[in-house]
Amino acid sequence: MSPAVDAGSRQQMRERTRYNPLPARIRVPLYPVPWSLAQLLRVSLGRTAAKEAPWGLLARAGADVAERLGGRGQVLLTSSGTCALTLALRALKRGDTDEVILCSFNCPSVIEAVLGAGMVPVCCDVGEAFNLSVDTVRPLLGPRTRAVIMTHVFGLGAAAGALQRLCQEAGVALIDDAAQAFGESEEGRPLGSWGDFGVLSFGRHKPLFAGGGGALVCRDRALVEPLRRQLGPAPRRRRRDALALLAVDRASRVSSSVRASSLRFTDVVDALEAYPSDVKLTAMDGLSARLLLTQLPLLESYGLRARRFARRYVEALRDVDGVTVVPAYARGLPNFFTLLCPPEQRPALAAHLSARGIESTWLYYPLHRLSRFQRFARSALPRCEALWMRTLCIPCRGWHDEAQIEWVIRALRSFRAAPAARSARQERQGP
Template sequence: MLTGDTRYNRLPARVAVPLFPFPAPGAAFFRWLGAPADAVRAARIRIAGLLGVPADRITLTSSGTAALRLALTALRRHDTDEVILPSFGCPSLVEAVLNARMRPVFADITADFTLDPADVARRIRAATRVILAPHTFGTPCALDALLPLAEAHGIDVLDDAAQSLATAVSGRMLGTHGTAGVLSFGRHKTLFAGGGGALVWNGAPERRPRPQDGPARPGRTIRALARCHLSDLVRALHTDLARHALLAPAPFSDAAEALERHVVEAGPAAAFDGVRAALLLDQLPRLARYRRVQERHLRRYSLALAGQTSIALPPAPVRAGGMAFLPLRCPPGRRHAISAVLAARGVESTWLYYPLHLLRRYRGIDPGAVLPRTESLWTSTLCVPSRGWHGERQIERAAAAVAEAGDST
């Protein structure tokens, strides 16, 4: 069973510093809206250029999860095929494995939240087909250990760069290592483009999957973007207003309950419309600036936490790449009180991931699994706002609230 404080973190009555605010579209977004087909083609070419790969290796998808399912389905050979993945992560990773009719095998993590190569090695067996290696919180996982390990056993590696767009390792961008890579442009990711994702096929061309789904419907994306923007505006007045206006779902009181009941499944693999492409083309040129701004945000948090003993910055590797939000460390059992202080100051926070092997939904997959670092780290992680398009005043407010929370709890 999932143990520890699974209550959702406190919501601010009025949100002054949201975790993932809607980025204001620039002029490029509106220019590309006039040529949606051209925007999709240009987005594919631009992503390929960013990664340094040919454009024909990029397949745009409805989400990162859809891209992952597409890759897994192409790599699957038998009903008994297994996929090793970290237990500390998003449930949609497990659902993609199950949707591809493969069996998840949970592995432990290191202190920087990524797959532990030593534990992966212990879990490899004859049925192992894929190692799924996400770069959690933007931290590059140990590809220098995982790739040779996989090659020695004839196993494919999926380089899940959904949280680490435009981060280079060993002279190559994440997402271009292994047999295939995955990108995501959802609201919880490093770069938000209204949703969508991409599959980067790095393996043999004849094995590359060909999605058969029909065209996307841009009207749905426009409505979703409008709802996101309106929700941000309304939540700044009062959080409950967004729910009453049906702009935001009602929150669960317990995170484990939410994970058990609500699972995100992979949608149509080819559903990437011109609206998403236009927003992506508008946001991609801002990546370098967003990272520079994040570095300033990080320095502000570092100053606020100087001398603190109850709240600390994450290990240095976590801070190396772009972050959707900053995973702070806090004492187990006290983060709910810390999040309450943040909420009182209008600052959103979250403990994003849970030990998936302890959820009822997945417990039967790998019964008896004992993953000590996963079970320890999830209780001491609290994510705070740190996006490249957060304003300086917002991060000043968030950093001051974090310092106050450390002092008062």
């Protein structure tokens, strides 16, 4: 390759790994906060809330989560999904050479948890959709394999039954990482309740947002107490953190300049290379537990609305030039509603959305492409390699409203319709 071509392809790669541009004024955020300031204050300052002992709260919220998973395990509430995953892996660990198979098209927290548990990650390619499949996992199984982490990427269910059978035949543990799929089922069984352990997350980008926190679902109830004893006490500053989060959320609707990530990094890979690897093993804090208790009864209605929005996208975007809609969204619960488009078109499409006040992002830069994780891939992972350049995630939460979703559809449908021809009045209309 000539130096000129080399520089050209480096420039092209830089273009592809850049964060999507943020709107100057956000009309349709990707991850809105589902609760208002008044609700937050009621939850955090309420008299009944203040009186209940933290362990009582955690037990009550944990039992509520367990019930929603069909009572298939006991639930331990943790400070994050990463913490829950690390605890599960620690419980499974027998030695320092234990290997854990995970999808490379994934959130970096998953590989961080494997390393945090002192085990060896083995990066695996995706199958037909965004998830691991029996065909991609099977060749990686070996005498050192201790567990497979079945992440349901973007909230679309992996082939849980088939993967569970494969793991049982191979004598390895299965961890059902439903951090993005709480509320979704496969074969009539809730995700998070498959395998030996389940993992949930209640962070901002997840199906249910409780200001943070996670859950470990233990099928073997005898493990719960020993695992609970590994957890430190919950951090105490949560109320102030939640208020700060809400303030940033409100402010970011006016100007994106307050967002710390966009100030520090413009490139996803730079940000990921600097990703913190220190996972704290602590219990869920009282504020998140209380927010969780108020949000849990809404899980179903959020899910119904998000599914409805996803179906609307599938139907309305089917014939948009250059955009492919993944058919699984017609039935699945979207945690991230992800379109596929040609790599060279993605920056322009993201800029087009941004100009109309719509936030978008793209996910996932394959873990094995990051310098610190490269050694954990045994061979090329061609599907991950091809996928990340083509994804574009658009707003689709159960707490968006119809007008916002319709605005996104109009924006996407107008992408090729020469923006100059559109009247200024049309441009100003929004949700």
